[in-house]
Amino acid sequence: MDQEINKEQEKLKDKEAQSTEILAASLKLFAEKGYFNTSLADIADASGVKSSAGIYKHFKNKQEIAQALYTWIIDRLNVSIDDIRRRNRKSSEQLREIVDLWFRLTDEAPDIMQFLLVLKVSEFLPDEKPLMQTAPFVKIHKILHNGIKNNELKAIDSQRAYCHFFGIIESTLRQVLAGDLSKKAEYYEGDAWLTAWATIVKK
Amino acid sequence: MDQEINKEQEKLKDKEAQSTEILAASLKLFAEKGYFNTSLADIADASGVKSSAGIYKHFKNKQEIAQALYTWIIDRLNVSIDDIRRRNRKSSEQLREIVDLWFRLTDEAPDIMQFLLVLKVSEFLPDEKPLMQTAPFVKIHKILHNGIKNNELKAIDSQRAYCHFFGIIESTLRQVLAGDLSKKAEYYEGDAWLTAWATIVKK
DNA sequence: GTCTATACGCCGATAGAC
DNA sequence: GTCTATCGGCGTATAGAC
Numbered sequence: 001m002d003q004e005i006n007k008e009q010e011k012l013k014d015k016e017a018q019s020t021e022i023l024a025a026s027l028k029l030f031a032e033k034g035y036f037n038t039s040l041a042d043i044a045d046a047s048g049v050k051s052s053a054g055i056y057k058h059f060k061n062k063q064e065i066a067q068a069l070y071t072w073i074i075d076r077l078n079v080s081i082d083d084i085r086r087r088n089r090k091s092s093e094q095l096r097e098i099v100d101l102w103f104r105l106t107d108e109a110p111d112i113m114q115f116l117l118v119l120k121v122s123e124f125l126p127d128e129k130p131l132m133q134t135a136p137f138v139k140i141h142k143i144l145h146n147g148i149k150n151n152e153l154k155a156i157d158s159q160r161a162y163c164h165f166f167g168i169i170e171s172t173l174r175q176v177l178a179g180d181l182s183k184k185a186e187y188y189e190g191d192a193w194l195t196a197w198a199t200i201v202k203k
Numbered sequence: 204m205d206q207e208i209n210k211e212q213e214k215l216k217d218k219e220a221q222s223t224e225i226l227a228a229s230l231k232l233f234a235e236k237g238y239f240n241t242s243l244a245d246i247a248d249a250s251g252v253k254s255s256a257g258i259y260k261h262f263k264n265k266q267e268i269a270q271a272l273y274t275w276i277i278d279r280l281n282v283s284i285d286d287i288r289r290r291n292r293k294s295s296e297q298l299r300e301i302v303d304l305w306f307r308l309t310d311e312a313p314d315i316m317q318f319l320l321v322l323k324v325s326e327f328l329p330d331e332k333p334l335m336q337t338a339p340f341v342k343i344h345k346i347l348h349n350g351i352k353n354n355e356l357k358a359i360d361s362q363r364a365y366c367h368f369f370g371i372i373e374s375t376l377r378q379v380l381a382g383d384l385s386k387k388a389e390y391y392e393g394d395a396w397l398t399a400w401a402t403i404v405k406k
Numbered sequence: 407g408t409c410t411a412t413a414c415g416c417c418g419a420t421a422g423a424c
Numbered sequence: 425g426t427c428t429a430t431c432g433g434c435g436t437a438t439a440g441a442c
Binding site: 156171172188 | 321371391
């Protein structure tokens with residue numbers, strides 16, 4: 001009987017492993033070619049599923065795959081942001097760590113960053129919250145807001161602070177992702193941080 | 204005979220006027236819903252062409268419409284940039300005018316700016332040059348490069364100068380286009396310019 | 407030469423066979 | 425319960441009627 005249970009668990013594990021495969025393959029393909037240029041056949045091929053029909057064992061349709069990816073990425077960011085806020089008090093430290101996370105993700109998981117910075121999610125997930133209204137980004141605004149309130153940052157609204165600070169960071173990362181900047185993101189991090197920080201710090 | 208010629212010319216004009224209608228409608232729809240969510244039927248409806256078949260009198264396929272739009276926008280920018288470079292000597296003046304153009308376009312022709320800043324052109328025009336390699340953007344890099352050479356700007360590479368300077372500008376405009384910043388672009392221009400300029404000016 | 411009617415291909419989705 | 429074979433719909437593109 002124990003064996004039966006183990007068998008069951010293994011099957012479940014296999015099934016979940018395959019779902020993960022499908023998500024991983026989809027992430028890669030969406031990042032490379034975009035959502036609409038990626039067919040279920042492409043995803044099946046890339047994830048080792050025999051045919052496009054096999055996908056439907058795991059997801060009810062193509063959009064649900066994108067949804068699962070989106071919420072997975074957002075949740076992951078959210079956890080990281082919570083962790084960063086817990087471990088650091090000052091806005092400067094929190095922002096420094098967020099920047100570090102952004103640059104590390106760009107080098108280590110460029111597909112995720114492509115999803116966040118380049119893909120236009122609302123085109124294929126019209127019912128999902130826009131990125132800027134999701135939990136992690138709301139929290140980033142909160143960090144900026146707090147920094148402004150306690151005089152660590154310049155007295156501007158947090159929206160504009162976001163544009164100035166993250167404009168520089170995101171623009172740099174977009175160009176790395178596009179190959180317009182040839183070195184790894186890491187190479188540009190220090191410079192980008194210093195410049196971005198200077199735009200919002202209270203002097 | 205003169206009348207005949209006039210008739211011919213009028214016909215041509217009508218035909219060209221309708222092509223323009225199609226392009227205008229396409230620009231609007233692509234900016235709103237994206238290229239893949241826009242069908243030829245949508246374009247026909249929005250441009251007063253009776254049916255999707257009528258489009259083929261003017262363009263050989265959907266992609267050619269997008270191509271025509273893209274080159275039209277790039278050409279228009281190119282002319283403006285040339286004009287700006289002709290009328291101004293200093294990098295600071297040239298950049299100031301480019302920023303002004305960017306902000307004015309965002310308020311007056313948001314669809315064009317959406318096309319430039321938000322749409323991922325390579326997804327539906329895989330054979331076109333990426334934006335950063337088109338004439339107007341190469342010229343912008345030249346402006347930055349010159350500014351660095353003659354010590355008006357900080358001694359960094361023009362790629363990074365672009366990210367820092369235009370990162371702020373473009374991020375602000377993206378948020379205006381998305382509705383995350385509630386006022387007209389114009390409202391944010393002065394602040395964005397000052398902050399962006401401070402990131403690259405030699406102090 | 408213009409529009410209607412239709413063909414064709416692709417892809418997402420299903421149903422039925424093994 | 426897994427895969428193959430197929431369906432149906434949409435959207436691009438054409439061909440034929442007027």
